[in-house]
Structure formats: structure tokens, C-alpha cells
Amino acid sequence: MARIDLANLAHSYSTRPRGDTDYALKTIDLTFKAGGAYALLGPSGCGKTTLLNLMSGLLTPTQGSILFDGVDVTERTSEQRNIAQVFQFPVVYDTMTVYDNLAFPLRNRGVSGEALDSRVRQIADMLGLTASLNQPARRLTADAKQKISLGRGLVRPSVSAMLFDEPLTVIDPQLKWQLRSQLKQLHRQVATTMIYVTHDQTEALTFADTVIVMFDGRIVQIGTPEELFERPNHTFVGYFIGSPGMNVLPAAVEGATAVVAGHSIPLDRQYEKSSAKTEIGIRPEFVHLAENGQGLPVRIKRIDDVGRYKLARVTLGTLPLNVMVGEDARLSGDTGSVQFDRSRLHVYRDGELVDGRA
Amino acid sequence: MDKTVNNRAWFMVVPVLVVMAFNAIIPLMTVVNYSVQESFAGNVFFFEGTKWFEQVLHSERFHASLMRQLIFTGTILAIEIPLGVAIALAMPRKGPWVSVCLVLMALPLLIPWNVVGAIWNIFALPSFGLLGRAINGLGISYNFTRDVGAAWFTLILMDVWHWTSLVVLLAYAGLMAIPDAYYQAAKIDGASRWAVFRFIQLPKMRRVLTIAVLLRLMDSFMIYTEPFVLTGGGPGNATTLLSIDLVKIALGQFDLGPAAAMSLVYFLMVLAMSWVFYTVMTRDEARA
Numbered sequence: 001m002a003r004i005d006l007a008n009l010a011h012s013y014s015t016r017p018r019g020d021t022d023y024a025l026k027t028i029d030l031t032f033k034a035g036g037a038y039a040l041l042g043p044s045g046c047g048k049t050t051l052l053n054l055m056s057g058l059l060t061p062t063q064g065s066i067l068f069d070g071v072d073v074t075e076r077t078s079e080q081r082n083i084a085q086v087f088q089f090p091v092v093y094d095t096m097t098v099y100d101n102l103a104f105p106l107r108n109r110g111v112s113g114e115a116l117d118s119r120v121r122q123i124a125d126m127l128g129l130t131a132s133l134n135q136p137a138r139r140l141t142a143d144a145k146q147k148i149s150l151g152r153g154l155v156r157p158s159v160s161a162m163l164f165d166e167p168l169t170v171i172d173p174q175l176k177w178q179l180r181s182q183l184k185q186l187h188r189q190v191a192t193t194m195i196y197v198t199h200d201q202t203e204a205l206t207f208a209d210t211v212i213v214m215f216d217g218r219i220v221q222i223g224t225p226e227e228l229f230e231r232p233n234h235t236f237v238g239y240f241i242g243s244p245g246m247n248v249l250p251a252a253v254e255g256a257t258a259v260v261a262g263h264s265i266p267l268d269r270q271y272e273k274s275s276a277k278t279e280i281g282i283r284p285e286f287v288h289l290a291e292n293g294q295g296l297p298v299r300i301k302r303i304d305d306v307g308r309y310k311l312a313r314v315t316l317g318t319l320p321l322n323v324m325v326g327e328d329a330r331l332s333g334d335t336g337s338v339q340f341d342r343s344r345l346h347v348y349r350d351g352e353l354v355d356g357r358a
Numbered sequence: 359m360d361k362t363v364n365n366r367a368w369f370m371v372v373p374v375l376v377v378m379a380f381n382a383i384i385p386l387m388t389v390v391n392y393s394v395q396e397s398f399a400g401n402v403f404f405f406e407g408t409k410w411f412e413q414v415l416h417s418e419r420f421h422a423s424l425m426r427q428l429i430f431t432g433t434i435l436a437i438e439i440p441l442g443v444a445i446a447l448a449m450p451r452k453g454p455w456v457s458v459c460l461v462l463m464a465l466p467l468l469i470p471w472n473v474v475g476a477i478w479n480i481f482a483l484p485s486f487g488l489l490g491r492a493i494n495g496l497g498i499s500y501n502f503t504r505d506v507g508a509a510w511f512t513l514i515l516m517d518v519w520h521w522t523s524l525v526v527l528l529a530y531a532g533l534m535a536i537p538d539a540y541y542q543a544a545k546i547d548g549a550s551r552w553a554v555f556r557f558i559q560l561p562k563m564r565r566v567l568t569i570a571v572l573l574r575l576m577d578s579f580m581i582y583t584e585p586f587v588l589t590g591g592g593p594g595n596a597t598t599l600l601s602i603d604l605v606k607i608a609l610g611q612f613d614l615g616p617a618a619a620m621s622l623v624y625f626l627m628v629l630a631m632s633w634v635f636y637t638v639m640t641r642d643e644a645r646a
Binding site: 149 | 537543549
């Protein structure tokens with residue numbers, strides 16, 4: 001278990017990077033606390049796997065340094081860093097049994113005899129692999145193989161950190177639930193620093209205490225799942241987290257008023273006038289739709305029943321807007337009016353959240 | 359669903375039958391026919407039953423050729439397979455050198471077999487061949503047309519030069535098919551270079567290597583042109599492999615009966631080996 005500090009870290013896959021666009025990971029400074037459960041969340045190609053591979057030592061960074069408990073490990077190999085990593089596609093050693101697969105990382109480090117045996121059996125028990133210990137690993141299903149990969153990470157008793165690179169991608173949906181909760185449980189049991197890369201917000205939000213949202217090689221926000229939901233720092237976070245994501249509407253903001261599609265909306269706080277691209281963001285959860293009432297007039301295009309609630313797709317002028325309405329809401333016409341929950345409304349300039357004056 | 363039965367459909371397979379008849383069935387049956395008859399000048403034949411087969415199977419000459427053949431095939435397999443794997447492991451996995459290496463590797467495979475024989479014949483000549491002059495220059499007496507050891511050395515070197523590339527290309531294809539994640543996982547697991555080879559690369563190459571062994575085994579068992587051009591089976595009978603011996607009997611001595619019987623025995627051996635390998639490979643696939 002270790003604290004991991006990333007200092008001025010950046011990476012480019014090109015040997016002679018010219019501009020900013022050549023960098024898969026742009027300069028970041030970040031600290032992972034010892035024993036924390038973190039998720040790196042972002043769309044494909046945002047640099048999250050690059051960041052993970054830099055920490056595990058599979059890649060050497062173009063610039064910056066990586067510190068484990070204050071010790072610079074930038075030049076050290078994966079083995080010396082004592083990192084465990086589980087990959088997107090399950091890796092098992094085909095010619096070995098499940099037992100030998102689990103024992104492999106220990107044997108490579110010179111562990112043998114009773115210590116090896118008891119540790120392997122303990123991990124197999126933890127993952128529910130005891131029954132298949134003597135089977136050849138190649139005959140197992142994808143999820144059992146992924147459990148073995150996981151087991152090979154867990155089997156070493158004192159790893160600095162465990163890194164997961166979208167480990168549940170190839171797993172069946174119903175088993176995903178099971179493995180996900182097992183992972184969470186594991187974190188409580190072994191109390192190792194765990195970092196989980198995913199593009200699936202549900203996985204990130206259920207696994208992690210702290211979620212790091214990445215976009216285009218940068219970190220756009222670090223926070224608890226609640227913070228990401230309630231106060232997205234960036235329109236990207238608002239859009240990426242939540243299903244559906246936050247409504248982002250172009251607006252003109254001055255003082256305590258936003259003008260959207262020709263309608264004035266009062267704001268809680270005061271904002272300076274600016275020439276930057278200005279938008280307001282509001283989550284579908286915090287928009288109220290009524291058939292005939294006060295608020296902004298909208299046209300109702302469609303209402304989808306998505307289970308616990310209904311989702312209304314409406315347009316304000318020409319701007320599309322998602323509104324969450326109760327399961328029992330009755331909307332018959334094709335027009336209505338919406339009201340925004342003022343305390344949940346955020347103003348963004350060039351994509352970044354701006355705090356107004358009270 | 360009702361099946362339509364129309365016997366005229368049989369006509370559709372006639373072209374295939376004709377082709378097969380001319381290129382396989384008739385020649386093979388001619389050989390079978392020869393193998394049970396004694397022939398004399400003027401196209402006179404007498405039925406001899408299994409006499410030629412008994413003769414071939416008890417012939418010391420056949421045993422000697424077969425033994426030479428087994429030594430040759432065993433030796434080239436023992437060299438070409440490990441060497442091919444080693445070269446494939448040493449080849450770059452990406453970058454501009456990949457295509458350079460591949461082209462270089464493919465070159466020997468593109469040269470006609472008799473040309474390979476001719477090249478090596480000249481290359482190894484002690485009088486002016488580069489290899490022959492070089493070895494003799496080192497103070498080692500080397501003359502492949504006179505000395506049995508030198509003849510075998512040259513023959514095996516030639517085959518290794520000609521065919522190791524095939525093993526390299528197959529092994530390389532097998533290596534390239536291994537996802538990066540395996541190497542990354544091995545690094546994380548602290549595996550040594552040897553462990554990576556033993557537990558990742560070798561198992562993943564297993565299927566292509568089976569094919570490589572099969573191809574080299576059968577091909578070397580039937581090899582004719584290159585040794586014929588290089589040594590002509592000599593000195594003496596020192597490098598007379600099965601196919602060379604067969605041609606000597608059939609065309610040199612014109613003993614059609616014994617040659618036909620030997621052909622059939624030879625054919626059955628190759629067929630049996632192919633069958634064994636086919637079985638091994640398909641069993642492997644069923645398990646995987």
C-alpha cells in the first residue's frame with residue numbers, strides 16, 4: 001500500500017513530440033492517497049490507460065516523475081515497483097493450471113512451500129476458484145479467466161497498488177454486477193490503493209470513493225460521485241456523468257439573468273458580462289415540466305418510459321432539452337412549460353464552471 | 359423439404375473425374391500394375407505377385423537409403439525448427455525493419471529448387487566457390503564431391519539455408535498474434551525472459567510450429583532436386599536419399615517392377631506420416 005504522487009507528468013507516444021496534440025497525456029499533477037479507491041473515468045482515447053501504464057511502469061513518461069511514498073520510481077521497472085495490474089482482456093497462462101497461474105507471480109519472486117500454497121488457496125477461496133484449482137486455465141470461461149488475472153494481482157501480499165484497466169469489459173452483464181461488488185468488497189478487505197480505469201460511469205461511481213474524470217489527455221475534475229453529479233466543473237463532466245447527461249444550453253449571461261433562446265431566466269448569483277462562449281447547464285433531474293403552468297414554453301417531442309421515471313424530450317425554441325418527469329406524470333398535449341431549479345443551475349464559460357458573486 | 363433426385367446430376371462431376379483420372383488415378387494404378395509384374399524388353403510382362411514388395415522390404419539398399427533419409431530429415435528438423443524460432447524471436451515486432459526482414463527471409467523461398475542446388479554446387483566448389491575456398495583457406499580440407507562428411511555438411515547447410523525461412527515466417531506470424539497484454543501481464547507478474555518464452559510464446563506458437571514441422575518433415579522426406587543437383591547422391595551412395603535412389607532404380611536401371619513397389623512403399627510412408635500429423639493437429643484444435 002502506497003501513496004502515489006504524479007509530478008508534472010506527461011506522455012507522448014511520438015519520440016519527438018512537437019505540439020500539445022502529440023501528447024496522449026498532458027501535464028498533470030495528482031496524488032492518490034494510500035489505501036484509496038479511485039476511478040479514472042473518461043471516453044476511449046482520453047489518456048486514462050496511458051496514465052495507468054505510466055504508473056505501473058509499462059510505459060516510461062516523456063516528462064515528469066512518479067513517486068511511491070515519496071520515493072521516485074520513474075526509472076524503475078514494473079517488478080521493482082511491486083504493482084499489480086489487471087487488463088481489459090483476461091490474460092491466463094494457457095499451459096498452466098489455475099493453481100499454477102495464481103502461484104506464478106509468487107514463484108517468480110522466490111516464494112515457495114507452505115507460504116506459497118496457503119496464499120494461493122486463500123486467494124482462490126476469496127475469488128471462488130477453489131473448485132477449479134487443478135483445471136487447465138485455458139478451458140475456463142472469460143469471467144473465470146478474468147478472476148484468475150485478478151487473483152494473480154491479489155496473490156502478492158504487499159503490492160504498492162492495484163491497477164485495473166477496464167477489467168469487466170469482456171464479462172457478461174449479470175456477472176459484471178457480481179464481480180463489481182466483489183471488487184468493492186476486496187478493497188475493504190485488503191485496503192490497498194486501487195485505481196480503476198473505465199469508461200462506464202456506473203462502474204466508476206460504484207467502485208470509487210474518488211472519481212477522476214479525464215478528457216482529451218487532461219484531468220477535468222476530481223471529486224466524489226456526488227460532487228461530479230451536483231457540481232460538474234466542466235460541461236464535459238456534466239454531459240458525461242449522468243444518464244442522460246446535463247442539458248447544456250447556449251446563453252447570454254449578465255448580472256443575475258441568463259437569456260436562453262430569447263427567454264430570460266433569473267439566476268441565484270451575479271455574473272460579469274463576458275465575450276467568452278457562455279452556456280448554462282442543468283441536469284434533467286432539476287427541470288420541472290408541467291402541461292400548463294409558469295415557466296418557459298416548450299414543445300414536447302417524445303416521452304420515453306425508462307423504468308423508474310419518464311424522460312421527456314422537449315425543445316425550447318430550437319434547443320433540445322431532456323426533462324425527467326415522474327412515473328405518474330400525465331402529459332397529453334404537445335406543448336408545456338418548464339422551470340429550472342435555480343440552485344442547480346450552473347454557468348459555464350468556454351466549458352469551465354464559473355462561480356458568480358452572491 | 360422434398361429432395362429432387364435427378365441422376366443426370368452425375369454428369370456434373372464428370373469433368374472432375376476426368377481430371378482426377380489423368381493426374382492421379384491412372385498414374386497411380388499404372389504404378390500399382392508395374393509393382394506386381396516383371397517387365398522385359400518389347401513390352402512383355404509377367405505377373406509376379408508380391409515378389410517386388412518382399413524384395414524392397416528386405417533390400418539392404420532400400421534400408422540404407424531409408425536410414426540416410428531419416429538421418430537427413432531428423433537433422434534438418436533439429437536445426438531448422440529451433441533456429442527458425444530463434445530468428446523469429448530476434449526479429450523486430452514493429453518499425454521499418456519489419457518489412458526488410460520479411461523480404462530477406464522470403465528470398466530463399468522464392469528461388470527454384472534446381473537453382474538452389476546449382477548455386478550451392480558452385481558456392482561450395484573447393485576450386486573456386488566462395489564457401490569451398492574459404493573453408494579450405496582455414497586449413498580444413500573440404501571437398502564435397504569426394505568427402506562424405508563434407509557432402510552431408512553441404513547438403514544440410516543448403517537445406518537449412520533454403521527452408522529455415524519458412525519456419526521463421528510461420529513462427530513470426532505466431533508471435534505477432536500474441537496480444538501485448540500477455541507481455542504486459544508477464545512484466546507485472548515478474549516473469550523472466552525464459553518464463554515469457556516458455557509460458558507465453560511457445561504455447562502460442564504451438565499450432566504454427568506443428569504446421570512447420572509437418573511441412574518440413576514431408577517436404578524433406580520427398581526432397582529430390584536440390585541434392586540431385588548438388589551431389590547427385592554421391593560421393594558413392596553417401597547422399598542417396600530415397601527419391602534419388604528411386605529414380606536410379608526406375609530410370610537408371612529401368613527396373614520398373616522394383617521401382618514401382620518401392621514407390622508404393624515410399625508413398626505409404628509419406629501418407630502415414632501425414633495422417634499422424636493431421637490427427638495430432640485436429641485433436642489439438644478440438645481441445646483448444
